[in-house]
Amino acid sequence: MKLLASVICASFLLASGGVAWGKDKTIGIAVSSNALEPAKEISLLFEKSSGVSISISSGSSGKLYAQIRQGAPFQVFLAADDTYTAMLETEGLIAADGRFKYAKGKLVIWRKTQNKHAPLKDLSFLKDPAIKRIAIANPDTAPYGRAAIEALKKSGIFDEIKGKLVYGESVAQAFGFAATGNADVSMVPLSVVYRKHGEYSVVRDDYYSPIVQEAVLLKNASQEAKEFFEFLKTNEAADVFKKYGYLKP
């Protein structure tokens, strides 16, 4: 009985804590997996200077887009390219002047262990039979997956290696496939491999069309969310994106 009473008390405490947290100035933002790390860092900077707390939901842009359309409580959306943001604008879901390019992504090829004998420099090393699996994000849903396919085609090895491709639902999962040793290499944005052990080499940028990443301020945005959106345009935020290997759009 005592136990039951304390469980009930605890649940009420938790519930009321939840309510208090909800009333607090919290901005919900949706971030494409590739930009999660820099977004976290920028959020911390913003939280320090404004006292507003930010809760980040990350995933693939397509999923976040679907959730936003169904009324998910996000106020700012950092997408992996400019297609989903353009659709949101057409659908009238974004605030006035609420769309800007925050970064341009770089595609890299990464592997967990360093190997001097098979340098990463040229994509043609992927033809090596010792490489069984190449993980990329799903090209149908992820811009970096599309870029990887484009680069493989441009380098002329696509037909030879297409049987080795495996698809992550996001760049984060594609990276995870290689990090857990299930795939030999992965082709992901530089931001994902930043500070991770292993080695990478940047894929020539004339091998794929530029990936311009856009952020949007959604229609329901609060004053705090607007301030955060403006903060994304500052040099302070730009420096963080630069640190993670993004180019200026």
Add this chain to the structure above:
Amino acid sequence: MDWQPFYISFKLALVATFFLVLLALPVAYALAFRNFRGKPLAEAFFALPIVLPPTVLGFFVLVAAGNLSPVGRWYHEIFGTTLAFSFEGLVVASVLYSFPFAVQPMQNAFENVDKNLIDAARTLGCSEWRNFLGVILPAGRRGVVTGAMLSFAHTVGEFGVVLMVGGSIPGETKVASIAIYEKVEMVQYKEAAIMAAALLAFSFVALSFVYYINKKTSVPSATFVK
């Protein structure tokens, strides 16, 4: 519309159900009729996949299948390929994921078999094996059918585990649930809706069929006394 993912789902469910029934029968028998130390631990262990989030189970399988684990290296040495991202890998993952759904109905059914029947067979000189085949299995067959049916349904409805270890390879690991998920991500809601409706209809028909069969086969156990 690409219907191949449905074929993969169906094939996966059939193959996984086959192995599940094969593996679950002895386990259910042991749990129903044997008393040994640590039996509650064994029961808890086999029930774990019910509690574990599919993503957690999928993550375990992914790590175990990678070349950083002994299991992964061993598999790679023998078969020259990775377990993850293959149909075989999905079968292994599905068997782990659906195991309690196969074992528990069978165990319950075996436990409810009239003890007098089993004792009578024993006094007539039936071996354990003959007792199992001739008395326990026929009397508990409803549980076996239910276990197989749940295994099949659970595998068709599998998503999180496949998402973790499948790699979405068309014709190999891209199952229906993953294909629907991708359609949603691609903002092709109409295709997603059609595929989802098809999966729903298929599941309903399959389940109705099995319940129908199940009803036909459920005869009072006394019938089996000869």
